[in-house]
Amino acid sequence: MQLVEKIVKGERAAIAKAITLVESSRENDKKESRKLISELLNKPGKSIRVGFSGPPGVGKSTFIESFGRYLVEKNYKLGILAIDPSSQITGGSILGDKTRMIEISKNPNTFIRSTPSRGSLGGISIGTREASIILDAAGYDFIFIETVGVGQSEIMATNLVDIFSLIVGPGSGDELQGIKKGITEYADIFIVNKNDGDLKSEASRTASDYKSAISYYKKSNDTADKEVLLVSAIEQSGMENVIETIQNIVSQNKKNKNFEERRAKQFTYWIEEEVREIIQFNIQRKIKADGSISQFSQKVMDGKIQMFDAIEAITKNLQSK
Amino acid sequence: MTKKNSENYTKWQKSFERETKVNLSEASSDTDEGIKIKPVYTKADIENLSFVDNDSLPGQLPYTRGPKASMYTNRPWTIRQYAGFSTAEESNDFYKKNLKSGQKGLSVAFDLPTHRGYDSDDDLVMGDVGKAGVAIDTVEDMKILFKDIPLDQMSVSMTMNGAVLPVLSSFVVAGEEQNVNKNLLSGTIQNDILKEFMVRNTYIYPPDPSMKIVADIIEFTSKEMPRFNSISISGYHMQEAGADNVLELAYTLADGMEYVRAALSKGLDIDDFAPRLSFFFAIGTDFFMEIAKLRAARTLWYKIMRDFGAKNEKSMILRTHCQTSGVSLTEKDPYNNIIRTSYEALSAILGGTQSLHTNSFDEAIALPTDESARIARNTQLILQNETGVTNTVDPLAGSYFIESLTDELSKKAWEIIEEIESLGGMTKAVKAGVPKLKIEESATKKQAKVDSGSRVVVGVNKFKNPKEPKVDVRVIDNNRVRDDQIKKINDIKASRDQKAVDESLVKLVTAAKEDSNLLACSIDAIKNRATVGEVSKALEQVYGRHFATSLSVSGVYGKHFEGDEDFMNVAEKVNTFEEENGRRPRVLIVKMGQDGHDRGAKIVATSFADMGFDVDMGPLFQSPRDVAKDAIENDVHAIGVSTLAAGHKTLVPELMKSLKEMDPKSKIVVFVGGVIPEQDYDFLYENNISAIFGPGSNIIESAETVINLISDKIHKDN
């Protein structure tokens, strides 16, 4: 397949077209997409995938611009997938992340793609996983995935990356206790942004809150430590700590095989997800074609049959088809 | 109300309702400001006013009726036409001709590279040199600009904000080298950076250091240039960007308060600088509203300055320049613009402006020609010499309607001012991006009203001219201007004392680091023949360059069209497109070069998204290469270039070239919107541009054209 070669050679337009393919909702494209991904899985690259999640407006895009600038200066190649939550009633969206990644988007060593989330669960859009496989095959050193964090979604995003970081703003430490109990489980790095100007002391306080929160977390002895980092995306400060932390976590996790294990788990999860989706799709089709649900429910209402007996009958009937 | 009054009123109401068959309570018209304009006003409407004092006279507090007792009866307003283009030589010629024909003051329009602190030889400005104003690279250019114009006699206004230090310095040195000491220079420097971040977009440094520069200039001029206005606090650009009159009024005065505080923080006494603060407002087509706005502005500024503790009467008096509205002028049937401008000019005069610019009828096409500029100037000469409007001061005073409107505008603006103050002032608000977003929302609403036809624009959405006239346009060869400028820069660099330049630039950088006054150091550097770009870059080392993050309004356009057939038709097409193609039509909307006109681009972007498009919004100031990369990586179906500052003939072909280089098989459809003279259409089509959308384009129709073009392209390729 020609497209695969072009991707591996790193041709920008080919990578872009391939991402369009894996995001497409057209049946034909889906088939092609599967073929493409199977082939690319045989040509893995060396990318480290890092997720950056956090509430709207904490500065995720600005941070990626700032951190990205730091990395491209060191000659790393950077692939960025920005999942944009904006979406109008009519379904259209304004993708404005690029206005916050001005410098790095000019750099030939970056590839930046924005995708509307379409309100899909978890702030992750259809095709994000596949897109990162494409960028991996194309030879990017790092793949950054920017997602808006709203509860559930952070957990979804962790399934796509090697390192998951949560970006928070000054003053967000208070919420820790109550709502975000699970938070310490899945984030590897906590980045407290906006550590500048008037916000500095508030940012430090937030960082300590996070530090004390993660101290309760019981880690299994061989995984890398979770870290809390203070940065200012605007002043480009703290960036060296971020890269160092990422590299430390990667090397430690690789040493303990946690890195591979995590990828293997994600792979299993992916397969499960696909299977579930296919089954669900099939069932839905059967239900539609069959029509027995409405017949039985009428019978239940008419008192001819008990509800749970009806359910059992319907299920048996559908499974046999 | 007396008995007779109320009897009369009841009688009148009956007659009114009989004639119109409408209940009086439902007969008001709503303005953009959310003010209800009633069919009739009476004495009762001016009885309990909050801000206006009915007993006050012109030149008396709260100065509602004018800053001076005699106003135009003593001396008419100053006819001050804003102009500048190409080289200093050509602009100087133009100025001198205008002065001979009755113009009284000068007002310099600089080109965009100068505004943004780039020399003409910078790669980033290849399409912009001399195009939308005059190119000034060194003090030598400034001297040429004022050749044979004695600077101790001519008042000069300069619209300069971003590169205010090197440009004001060049003016001071040009004066010196004409043997005019700086304490004799008169005029105004705009020096209003806050509205740059909101709407005008020729900022260079981030907000905080930019505010420091503003304060430095106020400090320096208050001590050394007593005849010079240190700032022109401008609402004009806000209205042109789409703000309604209340927003314009409130944000301008709130900006003013912020500048006062900045100057006070330098340890200055308020009465030492406040008399030299000046203002600038736009005058649009809403005739009475605009009159009321100028009266309200003076009324509120008095209150604000009194509360700041000013003692000198001059500190409390708002003096203003006005410009008629460019955005009210149309590309279609352009002679209508002469009529619009005349009414707007009259409105400014009845409101009591101190000076005025009237636009030319070719406003929506290109910079004015000699001929269109003459008509624009004559609009004012006729008002001054033939109509008698100068014979009576504030002739509308006492009008129930005007007085009540003045008071209502004041009240509404005051509410917004208090809100901003409670949030910590305008610098904070601007950093958070709220005022910009509010203005964009207002602009989007206005566009929706015009596109839906609920607001009539003669010759555009109604009463169209079946035979559009052909008009001449001013053509500027930016490549030639750029070559000329580069040659001049090189000559100067070869002949100047480089060591002195370097030393003065180092001093400037040190001053910036030490937070001492920058203007004196900048004057030294310019005197040594440092360029505008060198001075700007030196400070950039300390302060960095500011990049704006842009927020977008959403749903405002769509809401106006709920249930509208044409709108739904396009939305439906978009849905069908998605079903057929597996994704929505995706369009990248971009601004290239130094053109900072973003109103159109932002409105089109939000409207397209409301119709269901996926819209990628590029940042300001992209190069054609940046755009190509962005477009290819996001695999967009189309690129829409929005261009208003006349860079299109250079930048659009560059974009096409970059696209081809990065993807030889690129199928991206490219179209162009903005201010494009018809004379350039063929050139663009020859460069494979698929469609051109000029001023006044209906956005729903444009969206339909775009989706059709994209679909056609896809079908052709399959």
Ligand code: B12
């Ligand atoms: C508003 C305005 C401003 C505002 C801009 C506010 C803002 N944030 O946008 C202010 C007051 C700040 C301003 C400043 C300047 N301006 Co001005 N401005 C205008 C004005 C009056 C209206 C433009 C406008 O916003 N119209 C309303 C919008 C909605 O219309 P539009 O952009 O044309 O978009 C419509 C269509 O063109 C089309 N369209 C446009 N883009 C796109 C994109 C796509 C994808 C699609 C489908 C359609 C489309 O659809 C839109 C809807 O109908 C024009 C003259 C005019 N009447 O056009 C001058 C004008 C553009 N300005 C001009 C100049 C010179 C300047 C300055 C450079 C002056 C100076 N030397 O200092 C400055 C600097 C600005 C800068 N940073 O670049 C000149 C440019 C000269 C030329 N082209 O030869 C003009 C033409 C006036 C003139 N004749 O002198 N300006």
Ligand SMILES: Nc1nc2c(ncn2[C@@H]2O[C@H](COP(=O)(O)OP(=O)(O)OP(=O)(O)O)[C@@H](O)[C@H]2O)c(=O)[nH]1
């Ligand atoms: N003071 C300060 N402000 C910052 C910093 N980083 C980002 N911001 C500001 O925070 C705002 C939001 O930044 P974005 O980068 O758009 O945030 P985001 O998290 O990507 O936002 P969404 O994509 O909309 O969820 C902008 O106004 C930034 O200028 C920082 O380090 N310090």
Ligand SMILES: [Mg+2]
């Ligand atoms: Mg973002």
